[in-house]
Each structure stands twice: as C-alpha cells, then as structure tokens.
Amino acid sequence: MTTTPAKDTAHTTAALALGDDALVLSHRLGEWAGHAPVLEEEVALANIALDLLGQARVLLSMAGDEDELAYLREERAFRNLQLVEQPNGDFAHTIVRQLYFSAHQYLLYTELASGDGPFAPLAGKAVKETSYHLDHAEQWTLRLGDGTDESHRRAQRAVDALWRYTGEMFQPVEGLDVDRAALETAWLERVTETLGRATLTVPDGSRTGAWAAGAGRQGLHTEPFGRMLAEMQHLHRSHPGATW
Amino acid sequence: MATAAARDTAGSQTYDVRHGAGDTAGHERAFDAAVAADERIEPRDWMPDAYRATLVRQIAQHAHSEIIGMQPEANWITRAPSLRRKAILMAKVQDEAGHGLYLYSAAETLGVGRDELLDKLHSGRQKYSSIFNYPTLTWADVGAIGWLVDGAAITNQVPLCRCSYGPYARAMVRICKEESFHQRQGYELLLALSRGTPEQHAMAQDAVDRWWWPSLMMFGPPDDESQHSAQSMAWKIKRHSNDELRQRFVDICVPQAASLGLTLPDPDLRWNEERGHHDFGAIDWTEFWDVLKGNGPCNEQRLTRRRQAHEEGAWVREAAAAHAAKHTNGETGATRA
Numbered sequence: 001m002t003t004t005p006a007k008d009t010a011h012t013t014a015a016l017a018l019g020d021d022a023l024v025l026s027h028r029l030g031e032w033a034g035h036a037p038v039l040e041e042e043v044a045l046a047n048i049a050l051d052l053l054g055q056a057r058v059l060l061s062m063a064g065d066e067d068e069l070a071y072l073r074e075e076r077a078f079r080n081l082q083l084v085e086q087p088n089g090d091f092a093h094t095i096v097r098q099l100y101f102s103a104h105q106y107l108l109y110t111e112l113a114s115g116d117g118p119f120a121p122l123a124g125k126a127v128k129e130t131s132y133h134l135d136h137a138e139q140w141t142l143r144l145g146d147g148t149d150e151s152h153r154r155a156q157r158a159v160d161a162l163w164r165y166t167g168e169m170f171q172p173v174e175g176l177d178v179d180r181a182a183l184e185t186a187w188l189e190r191v192t193e194t195l196g197r198a199t200l201t202v203p204d205g206s207r208t209g210a211w212a213a214g215a216g217r218q219g220l221h222t223e224p225f226g227r228m229l230a231e232m233q234h235l236h237r238s239h240p241g242a243t244w
Numbered sequence: 245m246a247t248a249a250a251r252d253t254a255g256s257q258t259y260d261v262r263h264g265a266g267d268t269a270g271h272e273r274a275f276d277a278a279v280a281a282d283e284r285i286e287p288r289d290w291m292p293d294a295y296r297a298t299l300v301r302q303i304a305q306h307a308h309s310e311i312i313g314m315q316p317e318a319n320w321i322t323r324a325p326s327l328r329r330k331a332i333l334m335a336k337v338q339d340e341a342g343h344g345l346y347l348y349s350a351a352e353t354l355g356v357g358r359d360e361l362l363d364k365l366h367s368g369r370q371k372y373s374s375i376f377n378y379p380t381l382t383w384a385d386v387g388a389i390g391w392l393v394d395g396a397a398i399t400n401q402v403p404l405c406r407c408s409y410g411p412y413a414r415a416m417v418r419i420c421k422e423e424s425f426h427q428r429q430g431y432e433l434l435l436a437l438s439r440g441t442p443e444q445h446a447m448a449q450d451a452v453d454r455w456w457w458p459s460l461m462m463f464g465p466p467d468d469e470s471q472h473s474a475q476s477m478a479w480k481i482k483r484h485s486n487d488e489l490r491q492r493f494v495d496i497c498v499p500q501a502a503s504l505g506l507t508l509p510d511p512d513l514r515w516n517e518e519r520g521h522h523d524f525g526a527i528d529w530t531e532f533w534d535v536l537k538g539n540g541p542c543n544e545q546r547l548t549r550r551r552q553a554h555e556e557g558a559w560v561r562e563a564a565a566a567h568a569a570k571h572t573n574g575e576t577g578a579t580r581a
Contacts, residue, residue: 023327030330033318033337034549037557038564039311039345046338053331060327067326091560146570147563154559235383236325242441244326244383244433 011118012063013079014175017217018119019059020080023070024225025101026052027232028088037091044136048098051129058122071236075219075226082216083165085225089158092144092151096158099137103190104169104183106130111178119176138194145198152199159195160203167207171214279480284410287353295479298472299409300354301370302481307347308365308372310340312546316380317389325383332429333386339422346418350411366551374532375462377540384437384444384451390430391504392452392459392497398423399493400463403483412481431500438505445505452501453509460524461532463490494522 029049036042060066083101088094109130112123144155170184195202215221236244271290278285285291314337321337324330348358364370375393380386401423404416437448464470464486476482484492494513501508512525534540 027322030321030334033321033334034314035553035556037553037560039341039348041560042314042341043338043345046334046341050331050334050338053327053334057327057331070327071325091557143564143567144560147567148559150559151563151566231322235323239325239441239443242325242444244329244436244440 009175011175014119014173015059015062016069017079017173017176019056019063019069020078021084021101021105022052022059023056024078024080024228025084025097026050026056027228028084028086028097029094031088032094041091045094048133048136051126051133055122055126055129062118067236071233075221075229077219078221078225078229079217079219080221081165081168082222082225083162083168085216085221085228086162086165087224089161090154091140092154093158093161095137095140095144096155096162098133099141099194100162100166100191101169102130102134102137103187103194104166106134107183107186107190108178111183115177117177141194141200142198145195145200155198156200159200160205163203163205163207165207168214168216171217173217279408282406282408282480284413285408286410294475295481296354298476298479298481299412300351300356302476303347303351303354303412304356304361304364305371305373307344307351307361308370309376310344310347311365312372312376312550314340315546315549316376316378316542317386319380320383320386323383324386329433332433336390336426336429339426343419343422346415350415353411362554366547366554368538368547371536372546373462374535374540375458376546377535377542378455378458379542381454382447382451384434384447385455387430387433387437387448388451388455390426391434391500392430392455393462394423394427394430395497396459396462396493398427399489399496403489404481406480406483408480431504434504434506448504449506452506456509457527457531458535460490460493460527461535463487463493465529465532491521494524498522 026049029045029052032045032049033042036045056070057066060069063069081101083097086093086097106127109123109127112119113127114120141155144151146152166187169187170180172180192202272292275285275289275291275295278289285295317333317340318337321330321333324333348361351361352358361370365372375396380389398420401416401420405413405420407413407416434448434452437444439445467473467485467487470486473482473485477485497508498513498515510525512523514523516523535543538544
C-alpha cells in the first residue's frame with residue numbers, strides 16, 4: 001500500500017521533505033530512551049525528539065493526514081535526508097548528526113521565519129527550538145572533541161563518517177524558496193567554527209557520498225532506513241482502519 | 245524544622261547535622277516535637293541516624309524505580325501506533341527521567357551522592373519497584389501501566405506530599421501533578437482501545453488481566469509482614485498502612501474499570517456493604533517475594549540494560565569532566581592546559 005499526499009499544492013513536496021526529516025530524526029532520538037550516558041541526556045534527547053515530532057506533525061498535516069503519511073508510506077515514498085536516517089551509533093555519532101542537521105535547520109528556519117511563505121508560522125516557532133538543539137549539539141561537540149583522547153577519537157570518527165551526507169541538505173527542494181548557496185556558505189562557516197573550537201579536523205572528503213546528493217529527497221535511502229520503518233509502522237499496519 | 249523549640253535545644257543552627265554534638269537527648273526531644281507538630285524536617289536539622297537511613301533507602305529506591313521504570317514504556321516508543329500517542333509516550337518517559345533527577349537531588353540533601361546510589365542500584369544492593377520486572381508485551385500495556393501502575397503510584401505518593409522530610413515532600417508535590425496527568429492519559433489510551441475494534445478491545449483486556457495483580461503488589465507486603473511500616477508511620481514518613489492504601493486503590497479502580505468496559509481478573513471482587521469497601525481475592529505473595537528476590541520475568545534484563553547504559557556512557561561522562569577541568573571558567577574557547 002502506497003499512500004500519496006492528499007493535498008497536492010505547490011508546497012506539498014517541501015512540507016513532506018521537511019516533515020520527513022523531523023519525523024525520522026525524532027524516531028532515531030527516541031531510540032535513545034533508557035540508554036543515555038547520563039540522566040540529564042535522557043531528558044535532553046527526549047526533549048529534542050519531542051520538538052522534532054511536533055514539527056513533523058505540523059508539516060505532515062500540511063501535506064495530508066499525518067498518520068497515513070507516517071505509517072502507510074513505503075521507504076521509496078519517504079523524502080527525508082539520508083543524514084537523519086543514519087543509525088544512532090555511539091553518543092558522538094548521535095551528537096555530530098545533530099550538529100550537522102540542527103545547524104542546517106536553524107539557518108533554514110531563520111530564513112523561512114523572516115519571509116511570508118506558507119512555512120513562516122511553523123518556522124517562527126521552530127527556530128526557537130532548533131537554536132536550543134544547535135546549542136546542545138555544539139556544547140557536546142566541544143566537550144567530546146576537546147575532552148579525553150577517546151572522546152576526541154570518537155568525535156572525529158563521527159565527523160568524518162557523516163560528512164558525506166551533508167551535501168544533500170543544500171540541494172533544491174520544490175516549493176521551498178530559499179537561497180541554497182547562501183545557506184550552504186553559512187552552514188559551512190558555523191560548522192567549521194564549531195569543529196575548530198572542538199579541536200576537530202574538518203574533513204576534506206566529498207560531501208555527496210555514494211548516491212548523488214539529493215537522493216533521499218527522491219526516495220533513495222540507505223539500508224538501515226527500511227528496518228527502521230518496519231519497526232515504526234508494524235503495529236499501525238497490523239490493524240488497518242483502527243483508531244488509537 | 246525552624247522551630248523555636250529546636251533552636252533552643254540545639255543552641256545553634258550550625259550544629260553538626262550527623263552527630264548532634266553533645267546533647268543528643270535534647271535533639272531527640274526537639275525532633276520528636278517537630279514531627280508531632282507536623283513540622284517539616286529540613287536538611288540542616290538534626291535527625292536520628294535511623295530516620296536519615298530510612299529516608300535515603302526509600303527516596304533512592306523511589307528514584308531507581310523512575311529510572312528502571314523508563315524501560316518497559318520506552319520499549320514501545322519506536323512502535324507507537326500514531327504520532328499523537330508517540331508524542332505522549334515520549335513526553336512521559338522524559339518526565340520519568342526528570343522525576344529520577346528530582347528524587348536523587350532530594351536524597352543528596354541527606355548526605356549521599358547520586359553516583360553512590362546508582363552504584364548501589366547497579367550492584368543490586370538497592371532495589372526498585374517490583375512492578376517494572378514485568379514485560380510490556382503489547383501496545384495496550386502502555387495504557388495499563390498508565391492507568392493501574394501510575395494509579396497505584398499516585399495512591400501511594402499523594403500522602404508523601406505531607407511526609408515529614410521537607411525535600412522529599414516538595415519533590416512529591418511536583419511528581420504527583422505529572423503522574424496524575426500520565427494516569428489520565430493511560431486511562432484514555434485504554435478507553436480508545438476498549439471502544440475500538442474487537443482486536444483492540446481484546447488487547448486492552450489482556451493487558452489489564454496481566455497488570456492488575458502486580459499493581460496491587462505495589463503497595464507492599466500485608467501490614468503484619470511489613471518490617472519498616474510502624475517506624476515510618478511514627479516518623480510521619482508514611483501516613484497510611486500498605487493495606488489501607490491497597491484498599492483505597494481497589495475502591496477507586498472498580499468503577500473506573502466498569503466505565504472502561506473492561507473487567508478486573510478477580511472472581512472474589514465484590515462490594516461489601518457492611519465495610520463500605522470492595523472485598524477482593526488473595527494476592528499471590530509467593531510471586532511477590534520471588535520477583536523481589538530477582539526472579540521476576542525481567543529482573544535480569546532491566547538491570548543489565550541499566551548497567552550497560554551506564555558503562556557505555558562512561559567515556560562521555562569522562563569527556564565532560566575532562567572538558568570542564570580544562571575550561572574552569574565555563575568558557576569553551578581556549579584550552580588552558
């Protein structure tokens with residue numbers, strides 16, 4: 001069963017792309033519950049996950065029925081970035097994934113909030129949340145990068161491993177009227193500055209990975225994603241038509 | 245316990261809190277008078293060593309229960325069947341971590357550290373509520389935990405808002421507000437299932453059947469077998485006996501089950517006009533003691549997972565400490581080393 005968005009507006013594609021990013025990353029962060037290294041991080045990671053889930057619900061509702069879109073689409077119909085579907089790995093991996101994504105989301109929502117497009121109301125609220133997420137990720141990047149030898153090594157490994165997924169954030173998305181090149185420049189500046197302060201090296205490798213950049217937006221995902229969806233959708237799909 | 249009596253007897257407010265230097269009998273009289281007058285004992289007040297030890301044990305085990313209690317529910321976060329339910333569940337598990345934090349802070353006012361208490365949890369020297377050693381097998385279990393387990397917890401904890409130890413009582417005021425919210429959400433989840441498809445209704449009934457008796461066990465052993473009860477009641481840490489609270493809970497649940505359209509799995513459950521309470525069947529205390537001793541369905545799994553999260557997080561905590569040591573002024577720009 002493949003559900004397609006009910007409302008076909010010019011902004012549906014963009015709402016789905018941004019909504020799927022938030023939905024998928026929220027799910028990954030939800031997997032940390034009960035596993036965090038300190039209690040304060042149980043609270044913080046769940047908090048970020050909840051903010052993202054709230055954003056996802058608003059965005060998916062702009063494109064159709066939030067539950068149908070979340071639970072009844074198959075992997076090839078999801079439009080999220082490959083970055084956000086990456087498994088949690090260790091804490092450094094989760095933090096660097098958050099740093100890359102939150103820096104992008106913060107800059108994007110700041111720009112959207114200042115305009116008068118259909119995403120301005122959501123962006124106005126989300127920019128406050130994402131500035132907190134970015135601060136949290138930056139603080140931890142500093143602690144891990146400039147902490148112990150082990151934490152530095154793990155943080156650098158995460159920085160390198162996830163770098164290839166960052167180019168995709170700056171591919172054009174239909175219905176999202178923003179200056180991609182300016183966004184990319186600002187993102188690189190912010191992330192480079194943070195990594196530098198954290199005594200981490202900015203990778204010089206490609207930022208597009210094995211798939212062409214923009215693959216996630218076309219529904220081309222990495223292998224762990226299908227498994228994530230199987231878990232997320234199983235119960236809902238087992239009871240067609242039920243309400244919860 | 246900022247009373248005139250306490251100050252007079254102690255002579256000074258800065259006396260040694262652990263060993264009432266000199267006039268122990270005077271301290272004891274002042275402490276007993278404060279408890280009798282329903283005044284709050286505060287961290288810097290003199291208190292009997294046994295009172296302190298009892299509170300450390302009880303508050304720590306309460307904190308541990310919040311932390312271990314995240315696991316059975318977190319088990320369903322990634323499978324929650326709607327985005328609304330997923331958000332509610334995530335918020336609830338987050339609240340539980342927050343409750344753990346309040347409670348460890350309350351315990352720390354008694355002179356123990358959070359690390360020391362976590363170590364006791366991980367090594368099995370301190371316990372957590374036996375209820376969390378039962379598995380969450382279906383989505384309806386999330387609702388049953390909210391309705392029954394949180395309901396039992398609230399029945400237990402509301403009187404603790406008047407507990408004689410100030411920091412614990414104040415933590416409980418905050419916690420009880422959030423717990424009542426969770427309890428209503430659990431009830432509402434079960435109601436949606438009960439009124440849903442036949443499969444959903446059956447799922448709800450099955451969950452209530454499995455969680456009912458363990459929930460009744462949350463009030464602890466019967467009054468005649470409860471080793472700490474009498475002293476805790478004399479100190480006004482506890483306000484009601486285990487059996488009293490259990491009866492109160494049963495009386496609350498019976499009409500709620502009826503309005504949910506679900507039955508409680510007890511053939512002996514019936515209204516007793518004479519007592520003005522519901523009579524109910526015998527609890528399987530063998531199972532209770534067995535679970536408490538570590539032989540419940542999930543004891544091993546819960547503790548292993550908690551230890552694992554702690555051990556796997558060690559390098560993160562070490563990194564934070566090393567970073568803080570390098571940047572003592574809180575600025576994170578330049579390394580001083």
